[in-house]
Amino acid sequence: MANYCSVDRAIELLISGGIVALPTETVYGLGADATNEQAVAKIFEAKNRPAFDPLIVHVPNIDAVKEIAELDPRAESLLLAFSPGPLTVVLKKKSIIPDLVTSGHSTVAVRIPAHPVMLDILNRSQLYIAAPSANPFGYTSPTMAEHVADQLGDKVDGIVDGGPCQVGVESTIIDLSTEQPRVLRLGGMALEQLELVLAGTVPVLTSSSKPNAPGMLSAHYNPGTKVVLCESIDQIPAELSSKTAVLGFGDMPKIHSNQYNLSPTGDYNEAARNLFKMLRTLGKSYACIYALKLPEISLGRAVNDRLKRASVTS
Ligand code: TXA
Ligand code: MG
Numbered sequence: 001m002a003n004y005c006s007v008d009r010a011i012e013l014l015i016s017g018g019i020v021a022l023p024t025e026t027v028y029g030l031g032a033d034a035t036n037e038q039a040v041a042k043i044f045e046a047k048n049r050p051a052f053d054p055l056i057v058h059v060p061n062i063d064a065v066k067e068i069a070e071l072d073p074r075a076e077s078l079l080l081a082f083s084p085g086p087l088t089v090v091l092k093k094k095s096i097i098p099d100l101v102t103s104g105h106s107t108v109a110v111r112i113p114a115h116p117v118m119l120d121i122l123n124r125s126q127l128y129i130a131a132p133s134a135n136p137f138g139y140t141s142p143t144m145a146e147h148v149a150d151q152l153g154d155k156v157d158g159i160v161d162g163g164p165c166q167v168g169v170e171s172t173i174i175d176l177s178t179e180q181p182r183v184l185r186l187g188g189m190a191l192e193q194l195e196l197v198l199a200g201t202v203p204v205l206t207s208s209s210k211p212n213a214p215g216m217l218s219a220h221y222n223p224g225t226k227v228v229l230c231e232s233i234d235q236i237p238a239e240l241s242s243k244t245a246v247l248g249f250g251d252m253p254k255i256h257s258n259q260y261n262l263s264p265t266g267d268y269n270e271a272a273r274n275l276f277k278m279l280r281t282l283g284k285s286y287a288c289i290y291a292l293k294l295p296e297i298s299l300g301r302a303v304n305d306r307l308k309r310a311s312v313t314s
Helices: 007-015 037-047 062-068 073-082 116-125 145-155 191-198 268-285 300-310
Strands: 020-022 029-033 056-058 087-092 107-111 172-175 182-185 226-230 244-248 259-261 288-292
Touching: 007 020, 007 029, 007 116, 020 116, 020 145, 029 037, 029 056, 037 145, 062 073, 062 107, 073 087, 073 191, 145 268, 172 191, 226 300, 244 268, 268 288, 268 300
Parallel strands: 056 107, 087 172, 226 288, 244 259, 244 288
Antiparallel strands: 020 029, 087 107, 172 182
């Protein structure tokens, strides 16, 4: 059952220890007061999320980052350049954030989201809001309020509808708690942009089934159907059944009647914005999706990462 609520009601619910689905520019998050362990525990329970997978804490501005974490100069330059926006920084945590939020790690992932509704809720509630993506663990992240209602509607205290998410993939996560910065998850902020500000190449930790970055499991983003990731159009079989769809990108020839395109004009931002919604829709109608890899440029990297993980079945 969908439990939509107003911003005012969401603030009341959050302050009193409830869990509320909230819009951000990347994907919808399932939020709770990060300093309230009982509220945070409800997030893990609603998502069926393992306790080893820490949460991102959302704050309204850089001053608030300093209240919960040790801000170093690299983090400050990145946040000054890209906040509010789809970037999460991992920093040494301060004691105000309970261990439950960070799964016992001495670091905390912090983000200043750009969605005006989320910023309004952060500012007016005066809370630090812990929020993972608002999907059951292992499934595709929601980019519309309806997606949350479908999958978690009866498990949350409220859902704030802030319209479709403009970025469409989760934030880029960069670990700045060590001397060498590392990207833990490719996402809505292009790697190239981060490297410009940090004046050097930043290694990207690839996803694995035995993650040393928690939560970076290979099998994630399950769209409920089989996904086959293809390097090029030649890898897509010539004969495909009507139960199969092709998901492409940019200018491409028509090779199948059930053919869809993340961005016919080859726009990486548009592709990211469309990705999860298309995977969900196609997952409902087809038994198998042949997805074409995007060039490893800009948000193409994040889209490929999600497609790759959607294609892993266990
Ligand atoms: O765009 C986003 O980041 C969305 C919106 C709601 O803000 N949130 C999101 O949260 O994607 P979630 O929980 O689905 O993914 C957060 C990732 C997880 O893979 C988790 O393991 C990692 O961040 N993470 C959180 N805290 C961490 C930490 N202290 N060290 C390393 N990784 C961390
Ligand atoms: Mg998630």
